[in-house]
Amino acid sequence: MKNKYAxxxxxxxxxxxxxILKVTERPEVISFAGGLPAPELFPVDxxxxxxxxxxxxxxxxSLQYSTTEGYIPLREAISQRMxxxxxxxxxxxxxITSGSQQAIDxxxxxxxxxxxxxxxxxxxxxxxxxAFKSYNAKFVEVAMDDDGMVMEELEKKLQEYxxxxxxxxxxxxxNPTGRTLKLERRKRMIELANQxxxxxxxxxxxxxxxxxxxALPPVKHFDTEGRVIYMSTFSKIFTPGLRLGWICADDxxxxxxxxxxxxxxxxxxxxxxxITAKYMELxxxxxxxxxxxxxxxxRCTVMLSCIEEFFPxxxxxxxxxxxxFIWIExxxxxxxxxxxxxxxxxxxxxxxxxxxxxxxxKKNALRLNYSNMPKDKIIEGMKRIGEVLHRKxxxxxxxxx
Amino acid sequence: MKNKYAxxxxxxxxxxxxxILKVTERPEVISFAGGLPAPELFPVDxxxxxxxxxxxxxxxxSLQYSTTEGYIPLREAISQRMxxxxxxxxxxxxxITSGSQQAIDxxxxxxxxxxxxxxxxxxxxxxxxxAFKSYNAKFVEVAMDDDGMVMEELEKKLQEYxxxxxxxxxxxxxNPTGRTLKLERRKRMIELANQxxxxxxxxxxxxxxxxxxxALPPVKHFDTEGRVIYMSTFSKIFTPGLRLGWICADDxxxxxxxxxxxxxxxxxxxxxxxITAKYMELxxxxxxxxxxxxxxxxRCTVMLSCIEEFFPxxxxxxxxxxxxFIWIExxxxxxxxxxxxxxxxxxxxxxxxxxxxxxxxKKNALRLNYSNMPKDKIIEGMKRIGEVLHRKxxxxxxxxx
Numbered sequence: 124m125k126n127k128y129a130x131x132x133x134x135x136x137x138x139x140x141x142x143i144l145k146v147t148e149r150p151e152v153i154s155f156a157g158g159l160p161a162p163e164l165f166p167v168d169x170x171x172x173x174x175x176x177x178x179x180x181x182x183x184x185s186l187q188y189s190t191t192e193g194y195i196p197l198r199e200a201i202s203q204r205m206x207x208x209x210x211x212x213x214x215x216x217x218x219i220t221s222g223s224q225q226a227i228d229x230x231x232x233x234x235x236x237x238x239x240x241x242x243x244x245x246x247x248x249x250x251x252x253x254a255f256k257s258y259n260a261k262f263v264e265v266a267m268d269d270d271g272m273v274m275e276e277l278e279k280k281l282q283e284y285x286x287x288x289x290x291x292x293x294x295x296x297x298n299p300t301g302r303t304l305k306l307e308r309r310k311r312m313i314e315l316a317n318q319x320x321x322x323x324x325x326x327x328x329x330x331x332x333x334x335x336x337x338a339l340p341p342v343k344h345f346d347t348e349g350r351v352i353y354m355s356t357f358s359k360i361f362t363p364g365l366r367l368g369w370i371c372a373d374d375x376x377x378x379x380x381x382x383x384x385x386x387x388x389x390x391x392x393x394x395x396x397x398i399t400a401k402y403m404e405l406x407x408x409x410x411x412x413x414x415x416x417x418x419x420x421x422r423c424t425v426m427l428s429c430i431e432e433f434f435p436x437x438x439x440x441x442x443x444x445x446x447x448f449i450w451i452e453x454x455x456x457x458x459x460x461x462x463x464x465x466x467x468x469x470x471x472x473x474x475x476x477x478x479x480x481x482x483x484x485k486k487n488a489l490r491l492n493y494s495n496m497p498k499d500k501i502i503e504g505m506k507r508i509g510e511v512l513h514r515k516x517x518x519x520x521x522x523x524x
Numbered sequence: 525m526k527n528k529y530a531x532x533x534x535x536x537x538x539x540x541x542x543x544i545l546k547v548t549e550r551p552e553v554i555s556f557a558g559g560l561p562a563p564e565l566f567p568v569d570x571x572x573x574x575x576x577x578x579x580x581x582x583x584x585x586s587l588q589y590s591t592t593e594g595y596i597p598l599r600e601a602i603s604q605r606m607x608x609x610x611x612x613x614x615x616x617x618x619x620i621t622s623g624s625q626q627a628i629d630x631x632x633x634x635x636x637x638x639x640x641x642x643x644x645x646x647x648x649x650x651x652x653x654x655a656f657k658s659y660n661a662k663f664v665e666v667a668m669d670d671d672g673m674v675m676e677e678l679e680k681k682l683q684e685y686x687x688x689x690x691x692x693x694x695x696x697x698x699n700p701t702g703r704t705l706k707l708e709r710r711k712r713m714i715e716l717a718n719q720x721x722x723x724x725x726x727x728x729x730x731x732x733x734x735x736x737x738x739a740l741p742p743v744k745h746f747d748t749e750g751r752v753i754y755m756s757t758f759s760k761i762f763t764p765g766l767r768l769g770w771i772c773a774d775d776x777x778x779x780x781x782x783x784x785x786x787x788x789x790x791x792x793x794x795x796x797x798x799i800t801a802k803y804m805e806l807x808x809x810x811x812x813x814x815x816x817x818x819x820x821x822x823r824c825t826v827m828l829s830c831i832e833e834f835f836p837x838x839x840x841x842x843x844x845x846x847x848x849f850i851w852i853e854x855x856x857x858x859x860x861x862x863x864x865x866x867x868x869x870x871x872x873x874x875x876x877x878x879x880x881x882x883x884x885x886k887k888n889a890l891r892l893n894y895s896n897m898p899k900d901k902i903i904e905g906m907k908r909i910g911e912v913l914h915r916k917x918x919x920x921x922x923x924x925x
Contacts, residue, residue, distance in 0.1 A: 124751055127689065127723055128780065129637045129659070141592070159589055167583035174575040182568035186561055186763035190540070221767075221789040222620050228788050236530045254787040259531070288528065322528055350525055362587035364794035366622075380531065382538045383908045386655040387629050388622040392793045426823035 128229035129283040135257045139477055140249055143463075151502035155426075158298065158474040159495040163339035164415055165362050166402070173401040177394070191379075191385050192523035193219025193369075194396035200403045201369050208330070210371060211343035211351060218377050218384065223328055223368030227251050229383050230289075230324055230352065233376075240322075242280055244272050244478030246450075246488070248298045250290060253312075253325065262481035264289070269441070271297070271304030274311045281319040289322035294342055296446025299479045299490035302491060308338055313345040314352045323351045328368075331360050331412055331444035334420035349373035359447070360412050365395040372427055409513040415489040417453060419447070422493040425501050433509030435516055447494040452478070452487060453512070456519055459489040462511065471507040536658045541650055541879055544864070547813065554905035556827075558872040559699065559848055560896040565761050565816055567803070574802040578795070580658045586798040592786050593778075594770075595797040596618025601804045602770050606885040608743035609731070611754060611772060615764035619778050621783065622792045624729055624769035628652050631690075631725055632659040634777075638856055640689040643681050643722075645673050647851075647880030647889070649699045651811070652692060652727065664688070670703030670842070672698070675712045682720040690723035695743055696731035697847025700891035704845060712747040724752045732761050732813055734846035735821035750774035758800060760848070761813050766796040771849050779833050789878035793828070823894040834910030848895040851877070851890060857920055860890040863912065872908040878901050 132254045138154075147154040176184050192198065198217040205212045220226040227250070235241070235258035243251075245264030252262065263284055272292060281287060288311065294304040299390060303314070316323050325342045341350040349372075356368035371378055384390070402408070430440055440451040453459060459475040466472060476488030493501060541557075548555040578586050593599070599618040606613045621627040628651065636642070644652075646665030648802035653663065664685055671692060682688060692711065695705035705713070717724050726743045744752040750773075756768040771781055785791070803809070827850060831841055835896045841852040854860060860876040867873060879887030894902060 124750060125721060127635055129633070129635050129640075132780060132784075135780075135787065138786055141786060145591075149709050156588070162584035162588050167579050167587070170583075170587070171576060171579045174579070175572060178568050178572045178575070182571075183563035183566050186566045186568070186571070186765040188759075188764045189559070190546075205713055224787070232530070234528055234530050239530075250787065250790070253605075257784075257787055259545070282898070294628055320526060346525060348635075358589075361796075363589045364587040366793045367791060373844075377540070379533060379536075382536045385539055385542060386536060386625070386651065386658055387788065387869050388626045388767060392622075392796055394763075395793055395796065430628070430819045447914045492745045494787070515761045 303445030702844030830906035
């Protein structure tokens with residue numbers, strides 16, 4: 124049989140990081156690798172009540188085909204959440220997606236022509252990189268500092284690349300860095316998008332999980348021309364297994380997304396949508412999110428203090444006020460891929476930073492997840508990474524390369 | 525803002541038929557339009573038990589992120605089903621998809637280059653047409669008779685179109701015609717696919733719902749070179765709302781599908797997968813399918829006798845032995861789109877046949893669904909269509925066009 128694959132199949136490989144995650148699933152491994160929420164916080168009992176309520180009262184409807192746009196009460200609840208964070212919206216502006224990964228993928232499908240430029244933070248979310256690359260996009264990376272994407276750099280790139288299709292940004296507790304775009308930069312990003320006529324894809328899965336500092340309005344709050352497409356998910360505030368995300372955008376965009384979602388999967392799981400809506404009707408999801416915040420705050424604080432205590436001095440790392448990740452930049456000489464292999468021998472794991480750079484530049488960074496491990500395992504795991512790192516750096520001092 | 529959409533967005537419009545379905549949802553309409561299973565047969569109580577069992581024993585795991593390939597016990601159960609219908613397979617050959625629509629869409633994404641030829645039955649499933657068209661495929665239609673796609677015609681087209689990528693076939697109780705590909709043609713299709721080196725996409729959502737005649741092995745049963753990609757779904761044998769489908773194919777294909785599914789939605793709803801696997805563990809799904817068959821058999825029989833009784837004589841229509849649909853060919857002079865409008869005024873609906881022809885040729889056919897309406901409504905609805913049809917044909921006889 125001769126090769127049958129489409130040319131785009133060359134652009135898509137199984138994610139290395141998902142392969143890494145498989146290795147780290149061994150029970151003896153303390154893993155800071157995945158972006159997994161704490162499963163012990165999933166509201167299992169409440170969900171049981173929601174399941175029974177849905178099946179008792181709307182059993183058949185919850186198991187039947189439904190509309191592509193999504194279950195209206197769920198879209199209404201999301202619309203309320205959007206309003207509460209400063210996005211003026213109605214149910215017509217909300218499309219339910221099969222996780223926010225589908226929102227990302229449909230965005231590529233709807234907007235990207237071969238060779239289109241996407242401007243993104245450097246580094247950025249690797250599953251977005253993989254999705255957009257499958258549509259043959261080119262990435263232009265913009266430097267970040269502790270306050271997120273640097274606007275002077277963004278403007279330079281917008282001047283340099285007039286065929287930019289959109290800016291892809293994760294403004295709150297970014298994956299992988301944990302950094303947050305500061306207020307003035309949000310306003311400036313909108314000004315620049317208007318001036319250079321580009322869209323902004325605001326990917327905001329973590330914004331609701333802020334455990335320190337003051338909440339900032341989303342970039343879309345400042346949108347004056349309907350050019351921000353906002354997307355988020357229930358994965359970090361409820362459960363990821365149900366695969367429920369959403370897109371919030373102008374009606375005209377939503378109509379187009381709906382057409383593509385129809386061919387992608389007809390609609391998102393009706394039952395998952397209904398039990399989530401029922402949960403939000405019966406319980407206060409904000410209370411649940413507060414529990415998540417309290418736990419993540421503690422885990423983040425412990426992990427940060429472990430860096431101080433166990434890691435070599437003078438490393439640069441983020442100090443997130445929310446979300447799931449800490450980003451560490453090691454001395455230039457350290458390849459975090461090699462470090463990963465050595466750490467795994469010591470039964471501790473993280474994600475090496477390289478795949479988060481779409482143009483593959485930086486090898487000396489790594490991402491640590493703190494949401495998925497209890498305090499004692501964080502301490503033990505960080506000790507182990509610290510030891511490996513110390514050994515590695517000492518060796519280098521003895522045998523300079 | 526200047527137009528931002530990708531060129532492919534021109535190829536994708538909201539499905540007309542889904543728009544039709546919205547109109548037919550008015551409660552006073554007797555609708556034979558949708559392809560909806562009978563909701564009163566959904567095993568709601570059993571599913572409640574399955575939900576509780578899953579949440580009690582594996583609550584956290586069922587709500588967490590999981591693997592792209594799907595939940596292993598569900599893949600195992602599917603693999604067993606595949607064996608029982610004559611497809612020799614292991615769990616490695618099964619990928620869980622978000623409904624079989626996703627299986628169709630990922631197939632387009634994985635295999636279709638711009639301009640590739642897809643050979644299909646004429647007519648064929650319209651959501652597959654829409655999905656494949658979004659990848660810029662060209663369709664070559666092969667005539668059918670009561671025994672499915674005509675093999676002599678297929679061979680001619682394979683000769684005529686050497687850049688054929690695959691044959692897309694729905695061999696059992698085809699959508700929209702309800703026709704079944706006879707045994708010798710299944711064997712012949714494989715021979716031709718081998719000879720002309722093309723793939724076969726066997727879309728088989730209805731095969732398990734056979735209520736008359738003898739079961740036939742799937743086309744993939746005769747596959748000697750791993751060139752048949754088989755796909756099916758729980759939508760017609762369990763519930764469509766949970767959006768669970770699967771692909772059964774050679775490992776090398778599955779690996780590629782997995783890479784694309786990762787970027788499409790990471791994985792299918794974990795909870796839906798686990799409750800479905802639990803249901804299959806606790807209950808005999810074959811018993812459940814037998815109930816579905818009994819009901820559909822009765823409804824189909826009633827609808828067929830209504831055609832005899834209420835419709836003009838000498839119409840050509842299919843007499844399905846399973847599945848959900850009857851296909852009627854009206855006299856050439858009748859445009860079923862106009863007929864649809866007139867029937868809707870009489871609060872009865874079906875789907876006009878035109879959109880099922882990818883190259884848009886035939887206007888005088890229509891698809892009737894019998895699975896979603898009880899017997900009395902079938903009789904009443906068919907009476908109404910019959911009356912409109914009689915009036916229409918009489919008028920034509922008086923004023924010949």
